[in-house]
Amino acid sequence: MTTTAEPRHDRPSRTPLTTTAEPRVDVAALTDQLLGQYADLRREARAVAGLPDFHKVEPMPMAEHRDRVLHQLRELAAHHDVLRAFPAHLGGADDHGGSLSRFEELVAADPSLQIKAGVQWGLFASAILHLGTQRHHEELLPAAMSVDVPGAFAMTETGHGSDVSSIGTTAEYDPETGEFVLHTPFRAAWKDYLGNAAQHGTAAVVFAQLITAAPGGPRVNHGVHAFYVPLRDPATGEFLPGIGGEDDGFKGGLNGIDNGRLHFDHVRVPRDRLLNRYGDVAADGTYSSPIASPGRRFFTMLGTLVQGRVSLDGAAANASKIALAIAVTYANQRRQFAGAGADEVVLLDYQRHQRRLLPLLAETYAATFAHEELLAMFDEVFSGRGDTPEGREDLETLAAALKPSSTWHALRTLQECREACGGAGFLAENRLVGLHQDLDVYVTFEGDNTVLYQLVGKRLLGDYAKALKAGGAGDVARFVADRAVHRTPLIRAAQTLADVGDARRSAGQLRDEATQRELLTDRVEVMVAELAAALRPASKLPADQAAALVNAHQHELVEAARAHAERVLWEAFTRGVHAATDPGTQQVLTWLRDLFGLTLVERHLAWYLVNGRLSAGRARTVSSYIDRLLVRLRPHAQDLVDAFGYGPEHLRAPIASGAEAQRQDEARAHYRAERVAGREAVPEKHVR
């Protein structure tokens, strides 16, 4: 019996190319490009994520995992430069984008750590920073930053998640005592799903309907505001009087986080615990706010949540990278079924395997480039350099477009990679199942993906309406022309367009950047224009009929947003291609971007046909051009995942360690030795 050798942690050798004239990826340069504007910070954060003390250990009992992650959090605070987003005078660096870039890398260590950090610093401490004022910063931020006070972000209730404005918790001001009375009026108003609530949190930022009366005035509900509320006695861990809660218990993933429920029975908090940047109550009960409109005030307060969406977008892209680095490395070594040659065929040489993995790789590149742009926009706004209402709105729309795309993409990628690795992919040691379990909730928390896409869709409709109103000739003309085209029966449209010699329909143009852009852009514009036309009667209908009309187009609204997100991703990828300086790298990235673009066109091919954007003959070439791109990209697949820059300390998957290739070498050596020694048994079919 031979024994197993230690797995090799080196990478497999590069795939030999068939000719020397073929382009080659400059892996180191591409890694730099992908690490982006915060490359140094990301490298430092990856070094931390590579330390065994920060790794997820599977299986681990929930209680132990929770303790481990809390300990890791405090280690991060003490030693690892995770407080960059906070003010310089409190030990931070006022570096919002850089701070997020670091957190996104923590997903490689343990997504529970990434999300617990998000709860503590991105939500709890950030609410103090962004919704509070100077006295809150001075008094409350230091302990929140150091995790002396682990805190919950108590916004969501059992009864209201996406619709935050309808939460039931109330905070009524009592001018007699100068306190707010925080109260949970019914079970559906329990705060729920809150990290740090089940166990570790000794304080929370609690969102509640602020009710107060100016002297002699009526009791007025000023809408949702945030309050800093101590929860537990830090010494005993017991709830303070009037506060109760429940553990959310075991979850589908992220079990290093103690999610739980909270409820309040007439809990009194001092007036100055209202985080009063956007709304304040004077001692006599008079309410004041720098933002007159309650609606705009609410959305401004919620706007600080965008940070979470930005960092989930980056973390999801990173999880996709890790999954693909594992699955592609394995697929480049694992062999199954005899081929035409003497050896068995490497999985990645199977066309179907390429079809499963390479388009996901392309979209992961798109997500990475797009995220860098989102992060830059985020830093622009949060640094104050570009903090305008328009800047904030653009940031929120972009985050609402990208977070759903990248988180759903991560789940698809993790699942496909796990399946592509077969039974080995199902073992926890190979990471893919655990990452899927942890990332699962990314698609519904911090803004449910479907709800976010609807926000994007509404923004697109609003922009379209503005363009119509402004009468901007170009945009409107384009919308109108497009609608005219698609309303014509396909046959005539195709003929008409062929007659005017439209370049998009001539052969071989699908690889053309301008053609891809045109196809993706057209689709969004037409979808939005159609939707706007369909919804136009709503403004003249009674409320219930208007609601029914809008609802009858909800699916289209979501699909328009998805189309927009896809275009945004493609544009970012294209800018990434242009930014590559090495010619070989640029060529390979161009193929990869084409694969991404054509995969999108293939996915929506029916739309392009129905709307006369592609002829049947042209449409038929989309899939075959994708097949050709797969063949071109296949020799570069390993380089493209190596360029993500993850080491074995991040992948930590035995199937990506080289052990598979080593086992095959050993098996081959055995059969060779048998042959040489004449010990081979004759196959039965050769005997007969």
Place this chain on the structure above:
Amino acid sequence: MTTTAEPRHDRPSRTPLTTTAEPRVDVAALTDQLLGQYADLRREARAVAGLPDFHKVEPMPMAEHRDRVLHQLRELAAHHDVLRAFPAHLGGADDHGGSLSRFEELVAADPSLQIKAGVQWGLFASAILHLGTQRHHEELLPAAMSVDVPGAFAMTETGHGSDVSSIGTTAEYDPETGEFVLHTPFRAAWKDYLGNAAQHGTAAVVFAQLITAAPGGPRVNHGVHAFYVPLRDPATGEFLPGIGGEDDGFKGGLNGIDNGRLHFDHVRVPRDRLLNRYGDVAADGTYSSPIASPGRRFFTMLGTLVQGRVSLDGAAANASKIALAIAVTYANQRRQFAGAGADEVVLLDYQRHQRRLLPLLAETYAATFAHEELLAMFDEVFSGRGDTPEGREDLETLAAALKPSSTWHALRTLQECREACGGAGFLAENRLVGLHQDLDVYVTFEGDNTVLYQLVGKRLLGDYAKALKAGGAGDVARFVADRAVHRTPLIRAAQTLADVGDARRSAGQLRDEATQRELLTDRVEVMVAELAAALRPASKLPADQAAALVNAHQHELVEAARAHAERVLWEAFTRGVHAATDPGTQQVLTWLRDLFGLTLVERHLAWYLVNGRLSAGRARTVSSYIDRLLVRLRPHAQDLVDAFGYGPEHLRAPIASGAEAQRQDEARAHYRAERVAGREAVPEKHVR
């Protein structure tokens, strides 16, 4: 502070219909129909699955879960009629189909239990039954049936999963001692992923290359055969001499099963431990077999594996039912965001939510009806009534088509349901995440789904070649005609067909059963014919070029198989619709079947357009007709999931218990009381 009441376990009241003339589902009758030919056995098995002792408990440490499931297995054997597949004279009932129907229901208790039962009785004991002969049945089956001997099915190796014929383990006959020498020559030949191998198994059926020499003859490898091999000392749990192994450790799910690895160092087993139904070795080393062809012999032996695929198909459909029963019930109660009326909108009233859940419901019905037909075919073959080579081949092809479809469908359904339930869906208590984790490996074990679809694709090509060769006028004419159509440019084809007045292209015909059948059938036939034409040159090419040609069409091969599976599902659903006796039920099922059919057409709409099967105008109506079907089906959604017949003891999800509706009633009552008492605060926007 109000306290939480106990969750109500009753079902929500039925959705009121808008008119009394609308059809209504007869839920009880539909439940009977869905339970099918083995309704009584399924009801009994569900009663067992509803017992708390058999339920999965989350979280539970792996070691404890493994012990629990082993104990459950023995309880099943002792008290719960799970041995029906075995011979009557050994206490079974020779009832193969009925036996599987019971096992499929165990997924409601704990998928680990279902799969551990599959390992013990479906693989280990079944191998003794189907590959062994009378002496094995008498000596070995009783202890395997009673689980006195927990056993592993040691086929897969670390280096070879799907390609079983290339396993490395050898069993060489030694005529000196009358023993086989079982040996693992290298690390890649370790048996791997085997249930019962890590801990509980005291024996295994081990698959190995059988090598023997007739007197004076050469050593011949007769290919893969199965051997009964004791593994551990039952008293101590220690491996027997020469045997070693490893625990596969924690997995993405199914952690109640002790999967592990085994290796053998010249382990000697008596000659009569070869399971010798399909191949035997005489004392002098002479090999004999009732099947002359080594290839056919191998596939005959592997044919017994079809049982596992059949039962996974049924279990996956059941998991989808449970998921939809939970998510639809919740979506029928949960409200979010204000609508036009006074109350918030029920999730299932949102078009997008209907779009997410109802097509999955339709496919689950299709999977259920198709599974009943598969089970009947399985029983036909395994009972011996229809055990012909053709019958076996048809059974294997049908199982290879349906198992991938239903297991992938289950994962999609579980994931969509989990997301549709938001944060609540991520809590383990609501079951969806745990079921997804457990079902995950169903798509790659017992035949990797992608590999199975390739088998189906090859069978389709073979059938097509036979039809061509036989010159059967009808079939070939159809293939040829179809190819002729699609190779004509779309414009002319559409015109031609319009000219001859093809019914498929006239308005309102998509709901027509014959039209749907034609669309789905055409597609398979054309895809197969195209593929056959593309692959035809392979027979005249050198091996490497032929392999490259075949590989360049692997994606199409898989997609052709998928199209075939979709058609099979649709046909089974249609037969199910016709079998419904209550008119209201039949009407609702017809809509649901139409939704399934049109969802398939929508998914492949580009194909229908490119191939001239649908005009652009007609294609445009597909989505809008789906939208109309959603509106029609929405009031029946609860009935359609209630008809699955699961009780709270099977769903065990607090969100499907009625608790959500109760919380809302309480909240409404609170606000009403506030209003009545004049305690309502004035919204700020009403003040200004």
